[in-house]
Amino acid sequence: xxxxxxxxxxxxxxxxxxxxRGLLLAVPLAFLGVFFVYPVASIIGRGLTPGGTLxxxxxxxxxxxxxxxxxxxxxxxxxxxxTALTVLVALPGAYVFARYEFRGERLVRAAVLVPFVxxxxxxxSAFLALLGEGGPLGxxxxxxxxxxxxxxxxxxxxxxxxxxxxxxxSHLDPRQEDAARVLGAGRWQTFRAVTMPSxxxxxxxxxxxxxxxxxxxxxxxxxxxxxxxxxxxxxxYRQTVQFLDLPQAAALSIVQLAAVVAVLLVAGxxxxxxxxxxxxxxxxxxxxxARTAGERTMVGVNLALMAVLLxxxxxxxxxxxxDTAGGYGFGFYRALSELRRTSTxxxxxxxxxxxxxxxxxxxxxxxxxxxxxxxxxxxxxGRRAEPARxxxxxxxxxxxxxAVTIGFGFLIALDxxxxxxxxxxxxxxxxxxxxxxPFVARVMIPVLRSIDERLRxxxxxxxxxxxxxxxxxxxxxxxxAMLVAAGFAFAISLGxxxxxxxxxxxxxxxxxxxxxxxxxxxxxxxxxxxxxxxxILMAVTAAAIFAIERFRFADIGEF
Amino acid sequence: xxxxLVLTLAVSILVTAVAxxxxxxxxxxxxxxxxxxxxxxxxHDSFNVSKSVMRQFTxxxxxxVDVLPSGDAGAAVNxxxxxxxxxxxxxxxxxxxxxxxxxxxxxxxIPYRSPELDHISKDLQLDPRNRVSPVDTGDVCLNFxxxxxxxxxxxxxxxLDDLTKPQYKGLLVVENPATSSPGLAxxxxxxxxxxxxxxxxxxxxxxxxxxxxxxxxxxxxxxxFSGSAGKGDYxxxxxxxxxxxxxxxxxxxxxxxxxxxxxxxTCFRQIEFVGVMKxxxxxxxAKKLVDFMLSDRFQRDMPLQMYVFPxxxxxxxxxxxxxxxxxxxxxxxxxxxxxxRNRDQWIDEWTNTVVR
Numbered sequence: 001x002x003x004x005x006x007x008x009x010x011x012x013x014x015x016x017x018x019x020x021r022g023l024l025l026a027v028p029l030a031f032l033g034v035f036f037v038y039p040v041a042s043i044i045g046r047g048l049t050p051g052g053t054l055x056x057x058x059x060x061x062x063x064x065x066x067x068x069x070x071x072x073x074x075x076x077x078x079x080x081x082x083t084a085l086t087v088l089v090a091l092p093g094a095y096v097f098a099r100y101e102f103r104g105e106r107l108v109r110a111a112v113l114v115p116f117v118x119x120x121x122x123x124x125s126a127f128l129a130l131l132g133e134g135g136p137l138g139x140x141x142x143x144x145x146x147x148x149x150x151x152x153x154x155x156x157x158x159x160x161x162x163x164x165x166x167x168x169x170s171h172l173d174p175r176q177e178d179a180a181r182v183l184g185a186g187r188w189q190t191f192r193a194v195t196m197p198s199x200x201x202x203x204x205x206x207x208x209x210x211x212x213x214x215x216x217x218x219x220x221x222x223x224x225x226x227x228x229x230x231x232x233x234x235x236x237y238r239q240t241v242q243f244l245d246l247p248q249a250a251a252l253s254i255v256q257l258a259a260v261v262a263v264l265l266v267a268g269x270x271x272x273x274x275x276x277x278x279x280x281x282x283x284x285x286x287x288x289x290a291r292t293a294g295e296r297t298m299v300g301v302n303l304a305l306m307a308v309l310l311x312x313x314x315x316x317x318x319x320x321x322x323d324t325a326g327g328y329g330f331g332f333y334r335a336l337s338e339l340r341r342t343s344t345x346x347x348x349x350x351x352x353x354x355x356x357x358x359x360x361x362x363x364x365x366x367x368x369x370x371x372x373x374x375x376x377x378x379x380x381x382g383r384r385a386e387p388a389r390x391x392x393x394x395x396x397x398x399x400x401x402x403a404v405t406i407g408f409g410f411l412i413a414l415d416x417x418x419x420x421x422x423x424x425x426x427x428x429x430x431x432x433x434x435x436x437x438p439f440v441a442r443v444m445i446p447v448l449r450s451i452d453e454r455l456r457x458x459x460x461x462x463x464x465x466x467x468x469x470x471x472x473x474x475x476x477x478x479x480x481a482m483l484v485a486a487g488f489a490f491a492i493s494l495g496x497x498x499x500x501x502x503x504x505x506x507x508x509x510x511x512x513x514x515x516x517x518x519x520x521x522x523x524x525x526x527x528x529x530x531x532x533x534x535x536i537l538m539a540v541t542a543a544a545i546f547a548i549e550r551f552r553f554a555d556i557g558e559f
Numbered sequence: 560x561x562x563x564l565v566l567t568l569a570v571s572i573l574v575t576a577v578a579x580x581x582x583x584x585x586x587x588x589x590x591x592x593x594x595x596x597x598x599x600x601x602x603h604d605s606f607n608v609s610k611s612v613m614r615q616f617t618x619x620x621x622x623x624v625d626v627l628p629s630g631d632a633g634a635a636v637n638x639x640x641x642x643x644x645x646x647x648x649x650x651x652x653x654x655x656x657x658x659x660x661x662x663x664x665x666x667x668x669i670p671y672r673s674p675e676l677d678h679i680s681k682d683l684q685l686d687p688r689n690r691v692s693p694v695d696t697g698d699v700c701l702n703f704x705x706x707x708x709x710x711x712x713x714x715x716x717x718x719l720d721d722l723t724k725p726q727y728k729g730l731l732v733v734e735n736p737a738t739s740s741p742g743l744a745x746x747x748x749x750x751x752x753x754x755x756x757x758x759x760x761x762x763x764x765x766x767x768x769x770x771x772x773x774x775x776x777x778x779x780x781x782x783x784f785s786g787s788a789g790k791g792d793y794x795x796x797x798x799x800x801x802x803x804x805x806x807x808x809x810x811x812x813x814x815x816x817x818x819x820x821x822x823x824x825t826c827f828r829q830i831e832f833v834g835v836m837k838x839x840x841x842x843x844x845a846k847k848l849v850d851f852m853l854s855d856r857f858q859r860d861m862p863l864q865m866y867v868f869p870x871x872x873x874x875x876x877x878x879x880x881x882x883x884x885x886x887x888x889x890x891x892x893x894x895x896x897x898x899x900r901n902r903d904q905w906i907d908e909w910t911n912t913v914v915r
Binding site: 133528 | 628633642647771782
């Protein structure tokens, strides 16, 4: 390698860029290799070699079985519709957050992430309270229906679209739109011709994540859809966890993987080769108070929608947590620290909060490192070379593979040193980071892509080494995206998504674990205490996101 | 810019500091100061015991126990099978008679005849080679909402046949046997009652009588059932014979009578077993734990911790159990090998009959 000096030749600079890119790539690749590819390959391999020899017949059987073909088709169909609906419902919300200031904006922004962390069984009970036969919306007949599945998917994923798209939108220069309007374009035309093309990478990124989440949706299908609906994910769960039919599960997992890869490739193509460079502005400069009646209506309607869609089920949970046999009060919250105090499963609520926050912090740091490095590798220095594009897709795959497959894969693959993680607490944040890292990358990539390459070139021409270019040009712009990403990562981990709920794990009770344990026992105190724990989980989430938001404002003011 | 770096640094330091302090929940429940062996108890998520009881075990034997909850009963057994060449634990608690044959066929356990077995009914000792020992029983029975039936001046159903009568149309919620262990137990009750050829016709009648099927017990009991906390719309639910006393114990203020009751002619008996896992490096300590779990001290503790009945004869029951928990006089059962042979097929046929 050339010695570094002031007078580096062009070829030396390209070499250094290659090395930098190689280093950036190595870390996420190693992480994914060890904690995703290897476990998943192990469990699928075990399924395909039942007697020690390769047997692909289950795969053939799956592909030709008409019932399973229906299942595969329904899986893709419901995910597509759910994604389209979520984007449609959430885009106006993203616009409102990006362009307008209103009282309590930061609080609302933190609150939209709350649904994201709630255990499905808890949300399910709130939805059923609203949609069930005796509920206020019971007349709609949505209980155990496709509509209930779609509605729940919008509920859970609204934040994904609002925050990812809103994040980029708030940096777009509104003067471009103003110019179009001055030149006579209508609102719709301006949106289509000016705003939409700029937003496309962010919409594609958000849609890909929502698609993968709904594609592998598990609790929503089982709880809100009822037994009449099954997806590839629920079938894999049944075959693995209930029947231990590994060949069948392996065949289904391959079909699931193939479908995910196909969809990601199509989406990648639709997204276009590269986002155009944009003139990005500080978000404070692009938003203002709503002035006209039309603008105020826009803000009001969207806030009302959020209040009903997100606030309705949440309000049910809050109400139930106070609704004790002796009238409204804190009885269930007290019960949290009293119920089964003498037993081994008891954990004081404050300790459950602490466990949750510790795991979430570690998972967030891992996800930021892995996802951040991957994002810079995909877009970063010398981005004209494109070998890192595959990483972008690879990184998303954990979202599209069954949590059961990953979890059971962990068990048989990571069972000897140096990666003997079975029964280790490290398993938990790693599994969470696997889900959170793609979020980080997907939030950051559109913003990084939109940075004008000429800025970087100008800095380089003026003699700044690549590290400095990154620090001075990329980092300030991407800082906000990173904080959005951190919020997601934190929330994902708090909600205990991912592989951990299906597998043996050491006993560090987090809030979701406490909720599950309480719901697993009969009696009104257990149920009420579970509701109280859910409310605490929501409060912790909102507080954490709110704190992260504060940092974000401090930073963005500078750029 | 600099603020971001400072922030990142601060967060990293904080995280490292807190992580080093460590989540201590697990160790908090384990006794300290023991210099002996530590063994791992692999079990399902419903396992629970009083701290004082486990402390006593460690005091008497010098053996510390780490509990490894591994999902529901089915998931826990399957994980044990998947990892049998490099086992996750030394003792497994909680394989039941619906999963027993699979676990035994896979060779998960080594034979061990605990001296405590002399105090346990022969009827429960389903493995002649003693690879597992019965530790508790639980009856999966229909529960009913007393208030609902009193208000409607309707007598509660008594038998499985009653459920197909028109006056009980649309009143029953059950769990999906493909995803729920009480759901499977109830399906097995109907197989035991109506025979391998008759049960489908029975379920067709249930279906015509508008039975509702949901994913799991939590949803059925807490959300759909009208007799418990969720105040749902269905006054009949598949739950346990021990659920009514829990409605008294886990309520504040505690009612003098449970608001629910169990229908004792509809029950399927689940028997849970404990065994020493093959491949353990601590065979002696593992056997001690099995002995302890079958002893009076542990058995007495079980009812209020896990809402099950002790397997050991003559174990003193807590007051709430004596008053409100009834044991089914002649529950339905099926031989474990028959269950193992037909389980998956029955579930598939059930799915085709009831939900497609």
